[in-house]
Amino acid sequence: MKPTEITRRELLTAAGLYVMIPVEILLAQEPERLPARAGYPTDFNAYLRIGPDGRVTGYAGKVELGQGAMTALAQLLAEELDVPYERVTMVLGDTELCPWDMGTFGSLTVRQFGPVFRAAAAEARAALLEMASEKLGVPVQDLEVRDGIVRERRNPERAVSYGELVAGRRIERRVSHATVKAPGAFQILGTAPSRKDGLEKVTGRAIYAGDVRLPGLLRARILRPPAHGAVLRELDTSEAEKIPGVQIVRDGNFVAVLHPQWDLADQALKRIRAKFEFQEVPLDDSNIFEHLVKNAPPPHTVHQQGDLAVGEKLAQIRLEATYLNSYVAHAPLETHSATAVVQGGKVTVWAGTQTPFRLKTQIAETLKIPEQNVRVITPYVGGGFGGKSASQQALEAARLAQLTGRPVQVVWDRAEEFFYDTFRPAAVVKIRAGLDAEQRLVFWDFYVYCAGDREAQQFYDIPHQRTLASGGWGSNPPGLHPFVVGPWRAPSVNTNTFARESHIDALAAQAGIDPVEFRMRHLRDPRMRRVLEAAASKFGWKPMKLPSGRGVGVSCAMYLGTYTAMMAEIEIDRNSGEIRVQRVVLAQDQGLVVNPDGSRQQMEGGIMMGLGYALTEEVRFRGRMVLDRNFDTYRIPRFSWMPRIETVLIENPEAPASGCGEPPIVNVGAVVANAFYDATGVRLYQLPMTPERVKQALAKT
Amino acid sequence: MVRTIRLTINGRTHEIETDDQRALLWVLREDLNLTGTKFGCGMGLCGACTVIVDRQAVRSCTTPVSAAAGKHVLTIEGLATDGQLHPLQQAFLERHAFQCGFCTPGMIMNAYGLLLQSPNPTRQEILDAMEGNLCRCGSYHRIVDAIEEAAARLRGGKQQ
Numbered sequence: 048m049k050p051t052e053i054t055r056r057e058l059l060t061a062a063g064l065y066v067m068i069p070v071e072i073l074l075a076q077e078p079e080r081l082p083a084r085a086g087y088p089t090d091f092n093a094y095l096r097i098g099p100d101g102r103v104t105g106y107a108g109k110v111e112l113g114q115g116a117m118t119a120l121a122q123l124l125a126e127e128l129d130v131p132y133e134r135v136t137m138v139l140g141d142t143e144l145c146p147w148d149m150g151t152f153g154s155l156t157v158r159q160f161g162p163v164f165r166a167a168a169a170e171a172r173a174a175l176l177e178m179a180s181e182k183l184g185v186p187v188q189d190l191e192v193r194d195g196i197v198r199e200r201r202n203p204e205r206a207v208s209y210g211e212l213v214a215g216r217r218i219e220r221r222v223s224h225a226t227v228k229a230p231g232a233f234q235i236l237g238t239a240p241s242r243k244d245g246l247e248k249v250t251g252r253a254i255y256a257g258d259v260r261l262p263g264l265l266r267a268r269i270l271r272p273p274a275h276g277a278v279l280r281e282l283d284t285s286e287a288e289k290i291p292g293v294q295i296v297r298d299g300n301f302v303a304v305l306h307p308q309w310d311l312a313d314q315a316l317k318r319i320r321a322k323f324e325f326q327e328v329p330l331d332d333s334n335i336f337e338h339l340v341k342n343a344p345p346p347h348t349v350h351q352q353g354d355l356a357v358g359e360k361l362a363q364i365r366l367e368a369t370y371l372n373s374y375v376a377h378a379p380l381e382t383h384s385a386t387a388v389v390q391g392g393k394v395t396v397w398a399g400t401q402t403p404f405r406l407k408t409q410i411a412e413t414l415k416i417p418e419q420n421v422r423v424i425t426p427y428v429g430g431g432f433g434g435k436s437a438s439q440q441a442l443e444a445a446r447l448a449q450l451t452g453r454p455v456q457v458v459w460d461r462a463e464e465f466f467y468d469t470f471r472p473a474a475v476v477k478i479r480a481g482l483d484a485e486q487r488l489v490f491w492d493f494y495v496y497c498a499g500d501r502e503a504q505q506f507y508d509i510p511h512q513r514t515l516a517s518g519g520w521g522s523n524p525p526g527l528h529p530f531v532v533g534p535w536r537a538p539s540v541n542t543n544t545f546a547r548e549s550h551i552d553a554l555a556a557q558a559g560i561d562p563v564e565f566r567m568r569h570l571r572d573p574r575m576r577r578v579l580e581a582a583a584s585k586f587g588w589k590p591m592k593l594p595s596g597r598g599v600g601v602s603c604a605m606y607l608g609t610y611t612a613m614m615a616e617i618e619i620d621r622n623s624g625e626i627r628v629q630r631v632v633l634a635q636d637q638g639l640v641v642n643p644d645g646s647r648q649q650m651e652g653g654i655m656m657g658l659g660y661a662l663t664e665e666v667r668f669r670g671r672m673v674l675d676r677n678f679d680t681y682r683i684p685r686f687s688w689m690p691r692i693e694t695v696l697i698e699n700p701e702a703p704a705s706g707c708g709e710p711p712i713v714n715v716g717a718v719v720a721n722a723f724y725d726a727t728g729v730r731l732y733q734l735p736m737t738p739e740r741v742k743q744a745l746a747k748t
Numbered sequence: 749m750v751r752t753i754r755l756t757i758n759g760r761t762h763e764i765e766t767d768d769q770r771a772l773l774w775v776l777r778e779d780l781n782l783t784g785t786k787f788g789c790g791m792g793l794c795g796a797c798t799v800i801v802d803r804q805a806v807r808s809c810t811t812p813v814s815a816a817a818g819k820h821v822l823t824i825e826g827l828a829t830d831g832q833l834h835p836l837q838q839a840f841l842e843r844h845a846f847q848c849g850f851c852t853p854g855m856i857m858n859a860y861g862l863l864l865q866s867p868n869p870t871r872q873e874i875l876d877a878m879e880g881n882l883c884r885c886g887s888y889h890r891i892v893d894a895i896e897e898a899a900a901r902l903r904g905g906k907q908q
Contacts (some may be wrong), residue, residue: 251784
């Protein structure tokens with residue numbers, strides 16, 4: 048294969064000093080002023096601009112976290128406009144250039160924003176066709192578009208390009224009847240072109256928020272308390288000030304050390320003598336679950352049907368269990384980073400964030416300046432997983448830029464990343480359920496504390512059931528958690544799926560029925576049945592009674608409109624207590640697949656990341672102190688963990704595109720726990736399934 | 749100690765007056781604006797800062813710049829030559845062996861170091877050599893495939 052050529056200009060940029068984005072160029076490309084109202088604009092010019100050379104620039108408030116938004120959105124735009132994918136460039140997450148967006152989370156980019164973006168492109172295409180019709184004197188129905196050129200079907204010589212039609216202006220024409228293409232007409236959707244962010248990422252030219260370089264830029268290191276809620280009582284910065292070039296900024300409890308070099312600012316920070324005062328909170332990772340159950344807010348009823356009392360009377364076998372999971376960190380490889388500059392009352396912030404528009408409002412509030420004087424630019428983001436929905440670092444950079452009058456960069460170190468992370472909440476799920484004389488599920492009583500209610504509701508067919516949820520990853524009563532919690536890839540669903548699918552498996556074991564067969568007997572939804580069949584077929588599932596001793600497991604989930612079934616095979620080292628996942632099969636029906644390779648990347652990545660919360664990841668803490676500070680004690684998946692992974696994408700293009708970034712991860716805890724039971728006859732009730740917990744569980748038998 | 753350090757980076761010689769105990773990572777990123785080398789953990793635990801010093805892959809966040817004095821440093825920015833991507837870059841690009849891309853320069857440089865020492869590694873040797881490089885997005889399978897493919901291409905190139 049021919050190696051990709053890099054132009055001379057690109058090489059110069061790669062070796063060059065500054066990566067400033069020239070503001071005048073950005074302004075010249077500006078498609079349209081943002082509307083004041085919060086919601087997607089109706090004018091399609093907000094989403095795209097066609098250059099005189101026929102190049103198309105797409106604008107979206109989404110950001111590129113690695114999930115492939117840039118590529119998928121470029122595909123949608125190219126498809127509906129009928130221009131080559133290679134000719135499309137995407138501008139993402141810039142609050143001045145891009146249409147408003149709520150944020151990049153919840154696997155919403157293709158599922159929810161995708162239709163808006165497609166419709167805009169389809170309307171632009173229809174408008175361009177009308178303009179071409181007038182220019183060429185040919186009725187619209189006799190025209191066709193290929194590669195951005197409109198031609199008369201019978202006389203291809205009569206042609207005009209998009210670039211010529213638009214001539215660098217915005218398109219004033221509006222078309223009310225434009226429709227998007229039917230799946231049968233797709234040429235670019237459903238294919239896997241080269242990722243838009245690829246070349247920059249393999250050459251080191253991809254710019255993240257901490258890579259922005261501005262003349263006079265200062266790096267800030269901020270004094271941090273030893274525990275959440277601690278108050279600064281004593282401060283001595285005299286030793287720090289001895290480092291040449293150091294500047295100290297203090298604003299109440301907020302103390303920062305600034306220096307042109309990050310490491311020298313860090314050295315100075317370490318020389319600061321500070322005393323903090325804080326209250327001891329008698330909580331740690333062992334007593335937290337009791338505390339949560341005792342102090343969680345009153346539950347709300349998520350779902351209720353039939354009559355639990357009636358169901359319980361019908362039950363011949365009853366099974367009750369409590370499932371636990373610890374706090375889990377996001378731990379993106381890029382720590383929270385931001386660069387801010389204040390110029391003429393206007394502040395520009397480059398931030399690694401999942402929520403640039405919300406951040407814009409927060410910066411305006413923090414600096415007490417009007418929102419229109421704030422611009423947030425989101426360069427590439429080095430992983431988010433929900434953790435960069437919170438952007439404290441960007442507020443810190445903006446504040447310091449305002450206080451010093453200099454451009455300021457904040458790049459958190461790994462300890463700060465763990466300390467300020469908005470962890471996935473520790474949670475407790477209590478389930479009571481029963482089988483009737485025919486081994487059918489007759490009642491199901493599910494109560495989730497602190498994880499949240501997403502996908503808490505049962506999807507297996509059970510006549511008498513109730514689902515209660517108390518607390519969640521959003522707002523919580525003060526003191527419930529010792530630190531901030533927040534959304535973590537598939538918020539609440541990892542917890543609820545672990546509990547539900549573990550318990551379903553335990554009931555299958557009680558019934559003496561193969562766990563796949565047992566699920567099938569209680570599934571009506573044809574899409575769920577189909578993914579389970581697809582997974583079983585790929586895996587080569589052989590019906591068995593639990594435990595079979597083989598170490599294979601199954602788990603199903605439905606989330607964001609996507610159906611998933613996962614199967615896994617594991618090995619257990621009974622001496623060390625270590626679980627090794629050998630093989631994982633994931634079948635997924637996500638409706639229309641915009642980019643099959645992009646979906647498979649999410650599936651493979653979701654499985655790998657999921658192994659972390661299944662096997663090792665839990666935040667250790669004492670009171671409001673976070674004890675994990677780096678990857679030595681907080682262990683995330685690495686190369687040696689790699690199972691064999693097989694992914695199956697169900698063809699279902701007539702169903703709307705549903706979420707893909709989050710659903711692949713939700714089954715991992717349960718599938719490993721179920722495989723463990725199959726291997727040993729022992730059930731694990733707590734995530735992560737660490738060697739210590741494995742050994743303890745095995746010792747009990 | 750502040751002194752003048754001479755080192756060659758991506759084929760160009762630099763003289764830098766600085767505290768010689770500073771980490772090579774920060775001299776690259778802050779003094780020379782070579783931002784392709786990433787800060788991930790600061791303790792040599794994640795591999796995002798990996799560069800080559802005299803044919804060895806090192807963690808630049810725990811390597812004092814004095815240790816690179818008089819030596820040849822290769823960073824991700826210096827890997828493509830004559831306008832062409834290195835086979836490792838090409839294979840990572842074609843196989844989409846990255847997602848967020850933050851670990852990618854370190855992955856590629858660590859693999860480059862491996863292939864310098866062992867041009868024909870087994871899959872297990874690749875796994876062992878890459879064990880200290882973390883990818884939170886979970887692109888591990890694709891990365892191993894890309895390294896295998898690049899190794900094959902490099903061997904093929906030498907035979908011609």
